[in-house]
Amino acid sequence: MHQLIAHRMSGITSFYVMELLQRAKQLEQQGRDIIHMEIGEPDFATPTEVLAAGSRFLKAGDVKYTAAAGLSELRRSIAEYYQQEYGVKLAPQRILITPGASGAFLLAFGVSLNPGESIMMADPCYPCNDNFVRLFGGETQFIPVDAGSRYQLDGQLIAKHWRETTKGVLIASPANPTGTVIADAELQKAIQQVSIRGGCFYADEIYHGLVYGDPLPSALRYSDDVFVINSFSKFFGMTGWRVGWLVVPEAFVDAAEKLAQNIFISTSTHSQYAALAAFSPENRAELERRRLEFKLRRDFLYDNLLRLGFKVACKPEGAFYIYADCSAFTGDSFQFARDLLEEEGVAVTPGKDFGYNQAQTHIRFAYTASIDRMTTALTRLERFICR
Numbered sequence: 001m002h003q004l005i006a007h008r009m010s011g012i013t014s015f016y017v018m019e020l021l022q023r024a025k026q027l028e029q030q031g032r033d034i035i036h037m038e039i040g041e042p043d044f045a046t047p048t049e050v051l052a053a054g055s056r057f058l059k060a061g062d063v064k065y066t067a068a069a070g071l072s073e074l075r076r077s078i079a080e081y082y083q084q085e086y087g088v089k090l091a092p093q094r095i096l097i098t099p100g101a102s103g104a105f106l107l108a109f110g111v112s113l114n115p116g117e118s119i120m121m122a123d124p125c126y127p128c129n130d131n132f133v134r135l136f137g138g139e140t141q142f143i144p145v146d147a148g149s150r151y152q153l154d155g156q157l158i159a160k161h162w163r164e165t166t167k168g169v170l171i172a173s174p175a176n177p178t179g180t181v182i183a184d185a186e187l188q189k190a191i192q193q194v195s196i197r198g199g200c201f202y203a204d205e206i207y208h209g210l211v212y213g214d215p216l217p218s219a220l221r222y223s224d225d226v227f228v229i230n231s232f233s234k235f236f237g238m239t240g241w242r243v244g245w246l247v248v249p250e251a252f253v254d255a256a257e258k259l260a261q262n263i264f265i266s267t268s269t270h271s272q273y274a275a276l277a278a279f280s281p282e283n284r285a286e287l288e289r290r291r292l293e294f295k296l297r298r299d300f301l302y303d304n305l306l307r308l309g310f311k312v313a314c315k316p317e318g319a320f321y322i323y324a325d326c327s328a329f330t331g332d333s334f335q336f337a338r339d340l341l342e343e344e345g346v347a348v349t350p351g352k353d354f355g356y357n358q359a360q361t362h363i364r365f366a367y368t369a370s371i372d373r374m375t376t377a378l379t380r381l382e383r384f385i386c387r
């Protein structure tokens with residue numbers, strides 16, 4: 001039967017960290033204490049307000065499809081959020097509710113990418129991006145980035161690497177795995193460079209809200225003709241609910257709605273009702289408490305990783321990751337991650353999950369564990385590297 005699998009699947013990669021996660025679960029079943037710093041999701045439970053709204057809706061029992069583009073109340077609430085948070089006026093019609101940012105990527109590339117066209121993105125970056133591009137017959141142009149541009153693409157890099165087949169540019173800020181943020185002026189220049197070349201600009205803003213310095217502007221502040229990918233998963237702490245959104249340029253509204261009808265019918269209805277509660281003042285206050293906790297954890301982990309001899313080229317300004325250079329200890333970060341898990345029960349993500357650029361000498365630590373748990377993890381890490 002194997003010969004029946006579509007050819008495109010040979011290019012689709014899985015996460016190396018899943019291998020580690022599976023092993024971590026096995027070890028846990030054997031009674032080992034494993035500290036999870038590999039997982040890209042907040043360790044906090046769904047906020048109570050959100051949970052209550054979702055449960056109320058489910059109890060009423062009338063769980064039907066919504067419109068393909070999502071509940072109009074939720075689209076309006078998101079539009080209001082853009083007004084309040086970013087000072088951006090956005091027509092709710094341009095917002096489509098999707099099964100997470102992942103669904104938003106499917107729609108965004110589905111309506112804009114032709115086979116043979118390429119999308120430029122930073123290396124390292126979130127691994128699924130490349131697979132979404134491949135799914136639509138496109139090609140990823142990975143551009144190696146470093147501390148010089150805070151691990152982000154900028155106007156200059158875009159101009160330098162643009163080629164005939166380039167359809168657009170994807171920027172994630174704050175980024176996964178580095179947690180770095182693109183400067184406002186650079187974001188503006190990047191959008192300009194894409195616009196003068198007649199391409200598409202995709203802004204992955206999933207980690208917006210989880211920033212530890214000044215709040216970030218949305219790409220929508222600089223242009224209406226951009227795709228913005230966002231989600232309730234990270235800042236709003238709703239990973240498993242599978243609800244996110246996509247903002248499309250006006251010209252793409254009909255196409256995106258048509259594609260959503262076909263590939264999703266609609267996003268999970270109870271999750272949309274739950275998400276409506278995410279904007280209440282009580283929930284926003286809870287999210288702020290969580291953000292401050294993440295900030296404490298970032299500072300704690302950053303200081304301690306440096307103390308142990310890891311190098312971090314840019315102190316992360318957002319998300320919940322630290323991308324650390326482990327070249328003082330190993331030239332094979334995958335083996336390092338495997339051994340750290342086996343010997344000390346600490347799970348981290350090896351660099352090769354995020355691309356090719358210096359992947360062998362980098363590890364991503366997620367501070368999605370409490371300071372107490374991270375203290376134990378650091379003791380074990382210190383013992384491991386001093387061996």
Ligand SMILES: Cc1ncc(COP(=O)(O)O)c(C=O)c1O
Pocket residue numbers: 040099100101102103126172175176204206230231232233239243244
């Ligand atoms: C940068 C980035 N974009 C998108 C996603 C997808 O998130 P979701 O589909 O849960 O909204 C993730 C998840 O880790 C991510 O890190």
